[in-house]
Amino acid sequence: MQTSAAPVLQLTDIEKIYQTKTIETVALHRINLTIGRGEFVSIMGPSGCGKSTLLSLMGLLDEPTHGTVAVDGRPVQSYSDKELAGLRNLKIGFVFQSYHLINDLAVLDNVELPLLYRPGLGSKERRQRALAALDKVGLSARTNHFPSQLSGGQRQRVAIARALAGAPEIILADEPTGNLDSVMGEEIMDLLLGLNREHGTTIVMVTHDEQQALKTQRLIRLFDGSQVG
Amino acid sequence: MIRHLFTLMWNRKRANGLLVLEILLAFVVLFGVSSLGVYLWRNYRAPLGFAYEQVWNVSLNPGGQPSRGEMLGSLQQIIQHLKATPGVAGVARSEGNTPFAFASNNGDLSAGEGARKRVCDVANYFDSSAELRAVMGLQMKAGRWFDRRDEAANSRAVVITEALRDALFAPGESPLGQVIQGPKDWKEVWKVVGVSGPYRTDGELAAPKPGVFLFVGPQDTTHALATLLVRVQPGSGAALEKKISDDIRANGPTWSSTITPLANQRRVQFKQVLTPPVIMGVVSVFLLINVALGLFGVLWLNISQRRGELGVRRAMGATAGAISGQVLGEILVLTTFGLALGLLVAMQFPLLGVLDVPTGVYLTAMGMAAAGLYLLAVGCALYPSRLAAGIQPAVALREE
Numbered sequence: 001m002q003t004s005a006a007p008v009l010q011l012t013d014i015e016k017i018y019q020t021k022t023i024e025t026v027a028l029h030r031i032n033l034t035i036g037r038g039e040f041v042s043i044m045g046p047s048g049c050g051k052s053t054l055l056s057l058m059g060l061l062d063e064p065t066h067g068t069v070a071v072d073g074r075p076v077q078s079y080s081d082k083e084l085a086g087l088r089n090l091k092i093g094f095v096f097q098s099y100h101l102i103n104d105l106a107v108l109d110n111v112e113l114p115l116l117y118r119p120g121l122g123s124k125e126r127r128q129r130a131l132a133a134l135d136k137v138g139l140s141a142r143t144n145h146f147p148s149q150l151s152g153g154q155r156q157r158v159a160i161a162r163a164l165a166g167a168p169e170i171i172l173a174d175e176p177t178g179n180l181d182s183v184m185g186e187e188i189m190d191l192l193l194g195l196n197r198e199h200g201t202t203i204v205m206v207t208h209d210e211q212q213a214l215k216t217q218r219l220i221r222l223f224d225g226s227q228v229g
Numbered sequence: 230m231i232r233h234l235f236t237l238m239w240n241r242k243r244a245n246g247l248l249v250l251e252i253l254l255a256f257v258v259l260f261g262v263s264s265l266g267v268y269l270w271r272n273y274r275a276p277l278g279f280a281y282e283q284v285w286n287v288s289l290n291p292g293g294q295p296s297r298g299e300m301l302g303s304l305q306q307i308i309q310h311l312k313a314t315p316g317v318a319g320v321a322r323s324e325g326n327t328p329f330a331f332a333s334n335n336g337d338l339s340a341g342e343g344a345r346k347r348v349c350d351v352a353n354y355f356d357s358s359a360e361l362r363a364v365m366g367l368q369m370k371a372g373r374w375f376d377r378r379d380e381a382a383n384s385r386a387v388v389i390t391e392a393l394r395d396a397l398f399a400p401g402e403s404p405l406g407q408v409i410q411g412p413k414d415w416k417e418v419w420k421v422v423g424v425s426g427p428y429r430t431d432g433e434l435a436a437p438k439p440g441v442f443l444f445v446g447p448q449d450t451t452h453a454l455a456t457l458l459v460r461v462q463p464g465s466g467a468a469l470e471k472k473i474s475d476d477i478r479a480n481g482p483t484w485s486s487t488i489t490p491l492a493n494q495r496r497v498q499f500k501q502v503l504t505p506p507v508i509m510g511v512v513s514v515f516l517l518i519n520v521a522l523g524l525f526g527v528l529w530l531n532i533s534q535r536r537g538e539l540g541v542r543r544a545m546g547a548t549a550g551a552i553s554g555q556v557l558g559e560i561l562v563l564t565t566f567g568l569a570l571g572l573l574v575a576m577q578f579p580l581l582g583v584l585d586v587p588t589g590v591y592l593t594a595m596g597m598a599a600a601g602l603y604l605l606a607v608g609c610a611l612y613p614s615r616l617a618a619g620i621q622p623a624v625a626l627r628e629e
């Protein structure tokens with residue numbers, strides 16, 4: 001395929017401005033970024049500098065005010081709603097900073113969610129994949145719990161399992177270890193490193209942990225919406 | 230996906246219970262209105278069995294207290310006079326239970342003896358002279374109508390309607406020449422000479438009832454029959470009416486009459502009978518609008534409360550169509566639940582037979598109410614589902 005030569009994600013001249021009635025917030029300014037296939041990139045920066053905003057643009061959850069986001073060399077604007085949904089589903093696994101689990105669904109059903117929107121996948125296979133993903137994050141014993149019955153760290157791991165279940169090409173993780181103790185954090189980090197190494201999964205991870213960032217191939221520093229290193 | 234929907238809905242059973250209740254209420258209202266509507270429509274569509282145009286009801290009032298003999302004498306004179314009047318095509322005598330008169334004369338009937346006895350609980354009795362068939366344009370189905378032979382017979386000749394025949398006789402069995410039994414205290418022997426079509430004097434909106442015509446001869450003094458049904462030539466109007474009225478008064482100084490075309494009586498009856506159902510219908514429409522607004526409101530609220538969940542689904546790869554499909558799917562499942570409960574309630578009516586309404590009416594009404602319910606539910610869910618489909622994941626997730 002010709003597209004495989006192109007970078008997985010390419011952000012060109014990105015500007016994101018949040019407009020509210022009273023103020024205009026420039027969340028991202030002049031961002032130019034290329035994420036290559038199989039890269040493991042970490043993003044660091046102080047609170048409010050635009051890390052989550054950047055990640056949601058990469059995850060095709062939001063649109064930039066200016067500039068283009070291209071997936072496999074093709075600008076996102078040229079995709080239809082249906083194609084975008086397909087990309088989010090097949091290509092991208094997203095770990096939200098605040099988990100965003102569905103409270104009315106048990107852990108297992110939550111993890112199955114991305115597979116549900118994948119045509120041609122039987123319920124048995126969905127279940128198996130979800131169980132395997134939960135196993136990887138060490139939550140096999142909590143499959144029938146509801147999110148409200150879990151600790152913050154456990155919820156975070158469910159969110160990670162959900163992103164893993166679809167075996168996506170790209171994992172976008174917003175502080176995936178933010179709520180975990182150091183041992184658990186290490187384990188998740190090893191899990192991500194393993195995925196990157198063995199399956200060539202492209203990973204972009206927001207973190208506040210210098211040690212973790214050092215283990216990744218590239219570090220992007222953001223300050224006040226701009227790239228500083 | 231369907232199992233997923235059920236799981237989700239089960240986990241949200243408290244909120245969904247309210248919706249099911251609302252839907253159940255809507256069904257009950259729809260079922261009530263449909264039952265009434267179907268009942269009236271079916272009655273309306275059934276043949277009346279007679280021609281009411283150009284027939285006048287002439288109610289005679291002898292005034293004073295003449296003896297039966299005197300009365301019959303005057304009556305015969307009046308009828309003879311009427312028959313000779315230009316513009317009059319026929320005159321028949323009847324009891325007061327003429328078409329659209331809001332009067333009925335009914336009782337039970339039976340045929341056969343012992344184990345083979347069959348009973349009809351309610352049938353209309355029509356005391357009538359031999360002219361009734363021609364004046365009203367009644368249809369004969371078997372046997373014959375009354376004629377001179379019946380005047381001399383020692384049993385009383387009767388003609389039964391098909392509905393009464395079906396109630397009293399086995400299929401294929403001929404009722405002609407058979408004896409039927411009226412109420413016990415009536416000592417007469419009734420012999421069937423013919424089978425006629427219906428004669429629905431209660432009007433188009435009332436349920437068809439079986440009926441029996443009882444012969445009254447011209448010399449019969451036991452049944453005075455002071456109501457006349459007069460067929461007039463087309464185009465007859467006030468002039469003829471006045472002439473008839475004057476002639477009646479001329480026949481006997483105390484005699485008076487009230488003349489009303491059956492078409493007028495029919496209109497009056499129609500309005501009166503239809504007024505309560507129409508009021509009920511209007512009230513029900515308001516009720517349904519309320520229920521629909523409630524449903525719409527709850528669904529809308531539901532969607533705004535679930536923006537987070539729907540945003541997550543969008544982020545996980547659900548298309549806009551999948552989201553609106555989910556919302557519609559959920560409401561359809563809930564509607565089906567509400568419908569199932571509603572049908573359980575509705576089924577009690579034909580099962581218990583509380584009202585004297587044929588089961589077919591209820592079944593049709595159930596079908597109509599079910600269709601109406603789905604229409605209502607989808608109608609109420611359409612806008613909320615589109616709203617849901619328009620949710621932007623980044624925006625919705627930020628709000629959580």
Ligand SMILES: Nc1ncnc2c1ncn2[C@@H]1O[C@H](COP(=O)(O)OP(=O)(O)OP(=O)(O)O)[C@@H](O)[C@H]1O
Pocket residue numbers: 018019020025026027045046047048049050051052053054097627
């Ligand atoms: N929907 C919004 N409307 C207005 N302003 C917003 C919106 N979303 C984000 N912002 C602003 O954009 C800036 C960047 O926010 P963002 O969430 O990307 O920061 P962050 O780097 O992820 O912070 P943290 O480390 O605390 O998670 C912030 O100043 C924030 O107030």
Ligand SMILES: [Mg+2]
Pocket residue numbers: 051052053097174
């Ligand atoms: Mg953030």
